[in-house]
Amino acid sequence: MTTTSGASADRDPRRPRSVYGVGTEPDPRFSLANERTALAWVRTGLALVAGGVALTSLATLADLSVVLHLIAAVACVAGAAVAVSALRGWRRTERSLRLGEAMPAPTALPVLVAGVVLISLLLAAHAVVSARR
């Protein structure tokens, strides 16, 4: 792969080294778009976590079922996973921009879909069970 000369790579103080140590500087607009995408993914993860925190405190205040606490925990874990994969996705995309390679497949999207589907199924099952009781 193309890497900058050792001298210029040493001068670049930016972190992480796994990104800024390789390739050449891309069009700033692409880097900026990559950062905005990652930030949007972090906000998506935050929405899941906030929903989980809201659900668990609602269940505590209204003295609701234990199952809701479990669903809230699942939402929190899914949100954290989305935020972490946003970081990984930013790094991989920035690397491929610098190296002029093809874009990597999105990593956060499968995590988000899996999390939302799991939460929806659990909530639906809980609603059915509590309606029958």
Place this chain on the structure above:
Amino acid sequence: MTVSAGGQGRDPGLQHERTALARHRTVLAASGGTLLAAVAAARSGRPVVAVVSALFALVLAAAALVVHRSPRERWTPWAVLVLAAGTVVGLAALGVAGAMVSILGSAP
């Protein structure tokens, strides 16, 4: 068309401004989420967690302003992303811990 690193206002697509605003609203949203966790902890009778969370929410609200105004050389994309994603992971840990305490507390 080239965009110089410090060329704010030069790019007709306003890429720098859009990115600065995205940073601003992300860190501000993290601050709001932390404030929500602080209120939840206060209502659940965990005053220490509530106070620490509220203080951290204030720090994040201040950071949102600083990040918005700082040049990209000062606050790199990685630093902003780690701050925001780290807050999300921390809030998730807080939420899971609260849920676990409630589950164990309600067990006979």
